Amino acid sequence: MTHDVVVVGEPLLEFAAAEPLTDAVTFTLGFSGDALNAAVAAAAAGARTALLTRLGTDELSDRLVAFLAARGVDTSLVRRVGGQTGGYVLGADPAGVRGFAYLRAGSAATTLEPSDLDPDVLSSAKALLFSGITAGLSPSCADTVRAAARLVRGSGGHVVYDPNYRPRLTTAERAAALFAELAPDLTVALPSAPADTAALFGCTDAVEAAARVHRLGVPYAVVTRGADGLRVSDRGAGLDLPVVPAPVLVDATGAGDCFAGTLTARLALGDTLLDASRLASAAASLALGGRGGTGLIPTLTQTRTHLTTTPTP
Template sequence: MKQGVVVDMVVLGEPLVEFSADRALSEAGTFHLSFSGDALNASVTAAAQGARVALVTRVGVDEFGARLIRFAAERGVDTRWMARDEGSTGAYAVGADPSGERAFAYFRHGSAASHMGPEDVDRSPVADARVVLLGGITAAISDSCAQAVRHAAKAASGRVVYDPNFRSRLTTPEAAAAVLRDVAPHAALVKISAPGDSGALLGLTEPHEIARACLDLGAGSVAVTLGEGGVLLAEGDATPVRVPAFPAAEVVDQTGAGDSFAGTLAAWLARGESLTAAVRAGTAAASISLGGRGGTGRVATRDQVEAVLG
């Protein structure tokens, strides 16, 4: 470990400037500014659970890059590995599409974070962290980012948690499935949504079949997230168990709920909790997050999660 560096958890990925609207993007004229992105959402959530979490990324040498670093630091994230680099700070706009779901438009091509590569992993505490959280969105940003994700999975000595988090506007099913195949043998846990991730990457929608397929790829365990249906948790040859979802007290926006689940789960694993307890905590945090707008609109604290868990 690099001298003086002590972290429980590392997240590799791109934080984003978020412009959110309550209307469809084709019609919206007013947007709310915040900060989000899967890596930032998970990092902030993990910090709120008490984990010492480092976000490894690059942001632009611009006002938004500075604001993102400040935003993360104010929420307890270790920002020493949020490097400033050429290229703009990534952003996205999100609005309600005509069916009432959330639709995203990304502005991250050529962003500072898209320049990340294996060297960013080597300059970070990935090799020594208890848990390393990696995602398919990061791998989809650029070829060098995909190399960074693969390198981090191999370099980690702690537990690797991988979330494919498939986004059709960023990558193809074939490319995303290739990363999953390469990372799974190094992953203590693959968190995969059904049918969103599983249908595109595995051609499967039945939870037990999805879990078996990921275990066959080499994952140590699998958490198949099923929205209101909870989570199917499979470990090795043990009989899979269903972890129920917690009803949300209020539903404002689903953006970032999966990231809250992953960040909380990883934080609880980093502090030595069992996988089942970590998954239950993740479902509680995801439920709480639904009450806020945007990916970081409502971040569940450790006390709040434990209150939901009862």
């Protein structure tokens, strides 16, 4: 199978509560993680999508694989190995400011290595998506995304990088150094402002952040600014896009991953950067109405309808 999008990263078991963690006693099993969320969003946006990862061989991992397949994500690149599949616990938080309680140390996905890559599969993919979370899981994970980026970029595909800076996984200095190292093999970078841009570039201004991305050699930059919208920049020619208002606000978990997956899918399918960014913004807006990372992943039809019928500020 030739893929439009290959996502590399760690899917997680999600134990979600309808109340804040300070009060919650009942949790619902779900499946999430930035890579899984983005892969499901890319598939929903119309792309033939595969998730490349390692999972354990237990029953919950079986359910996770079935979850992916039911949502149109190809699981042929999922390796089943010994060890656990990682997880996290979260409570309801519409503002998206709480921390997660992670249960991922030593998970199967942290053992990803370059030998897990099939050069033929990667070279034929139209786009690759991965994040700073994946690269920060372990040295072998970092080596894997470096190798994958070279394969896809070398064959002319898009390589999309969401820095997704997490101080629990890395330092600002290491995250900035990794971005600079990856930059020559990237076509699109998706830093958030101020969280990513402050760590990577020491700035919070979206225009300056996009300029820093270009100076490192990345042709496209899309700087997400939450309620303040996007800065879309093509080799320095930039445009600000307003936020697409969310019809319902339940939980911010996974909205950024939905954005990244949708944008990557639409670029792989031939949309312009501007059109892909608009659709991704609308998809992320709808995703805010679901609980957990994949509580609401809109279809392409739903996203397009939301974009064309919702007044923007």
